[in-house]
Amino acid sequence: MKISILTLFPEMFYGPFDHSIVKIAKEKKLIEINFINIRNFGIGRHKVVDDTPYGGGAGMVMRIDVLEKAIKKASKKVTKQKIILLDARGRRFDQKKAIELSKLDHLVLIAGHYEGFDERVTSYVDDIISIGDYVLTGGEIPAMVIADTVARLIPDVIKEASRKLESFSPDSNFSSAVLEYPQYTKPRIYKGLKVPEILLSGDHKKIDEWRKEQAIKHTKKTRPDLFC
Numbered sequence: 381m382k383i384s385i386l387t388l389f390p391e392m393f394y395g396p397f398d399h400s401i402v403k404i405a406k407e408k409k410l411i412e413i414n415f416i417n418i419r420n421f422g423i424g425r426h427k428v429v430d431d432t433p434y435g436g437g438a439g440m441v442m443r444i445d446v447l448e449k450a451i452k453k454a455s456k457k458v459t460k461q462k463i464i465l466l467d468a469r470g471r472r473f474d475q476k477k478a479i480e481l482s483k484l485d486h487l488v489l490i491a492g493h494y495e496g497f498d499e500r501v502t503s504y505v506d507d508i509i510s511i512g513d514y515v516l517t518g519g520e521i522p523a524m525v526i527a528d529t530v531a532r533l534i535p536d537v538i539k540e541a542s543r544k545l546e547s548f549s550p551d552s553n554f555s556s557a558v559l560e561y562p563q564y565t566k567p568r569i570y571k572g573l574k575v576p577e578i579l580l581s582g583d584h585k586k587i588d589e590w591r592k593e594q595a596i597k598h599t600k601k602t603r604p605d606l607f608c
């Protein structure tokens with residue numbers, strides 16, 4: 381799978397994608413991540429990418445003509461491609477959306493800045509996504525969040541078994557997406573805090589049952605909305 385990120389600050393991505401699982405996935409050619417600098421399509425000698433909003437108001441707005449050229453440059457002639465605008469006003473990103481995006485051949489993410497985009501850019505995109513109900517300074521961190529979440533869902537990036545029972549997994553044998561069960565490792569007792577006895581019993585049927593109970597209990601406590 382290929383992910384293209386349209387950004388004014390490609391340098392912000394050097395680091396997050398150069399370590400750990402994403403780095404290995406890139407080395408194994410399971411994923412390719414490339415950056416298109418929106419500034420390269422800017423107007424005139426100063427490569428201007430923004431202008432003042434019609435009707436007045438604070439801040440600057442990213443220009444449609446500049447964005448269209450950058451989108452055209454990123455677009456590939458593949459059937460399974462989606463162009464996504466990152467915007468606090470978009471549909472909220474979740475694991476279901478990540479699974480859907482992980483099946484694409486080419487995912488294009490557009491990171492905004494300033495006060496956001498000229499609204500007409502929405503004619504050139506397939507979807508508008510927000511990573512949550514808060515406003516960040518730019519779309520680079522949302523692009524990192526989405527690319528990282530999608531990358532680990534690509535076959536062979538991480539072990540299938542690790543994904544099966546994790547939080548929000550549709551394969552978790554529950555009717556609703558639930559959060560992961562609590563996990564423990566050595567030491568067995570730490571400053572009086574003990575690992576639950578059941579996990580030391582060796583009885584895998586009972587351990588599975590306990591984990592399911594705990595997953596439901598934890599989800600009901602912290603995210604009751606997931607059961608609606």
Ligand SMILES: C[S@@+](CC[C@H](N)C(=O)[O-])C[C@H]1O[C@@H](n2cnc3c(N)ncnc32)[C@H](O)[C@@H]1O
Pocket residue numbers: 466467468469490491492493494495496497509510511512513514515516517518519520522
């Ligand atoms: C300062 S924000 C613009 C906020 C905009 N004026 C508003 O009120 O929604 C600049 C850019 O950051 C990105 N951004 C900020 N918050 C985001 C979020 N929650 N999800 C996705 N992208 C976000 C978008 O690309 C946006 O164009």
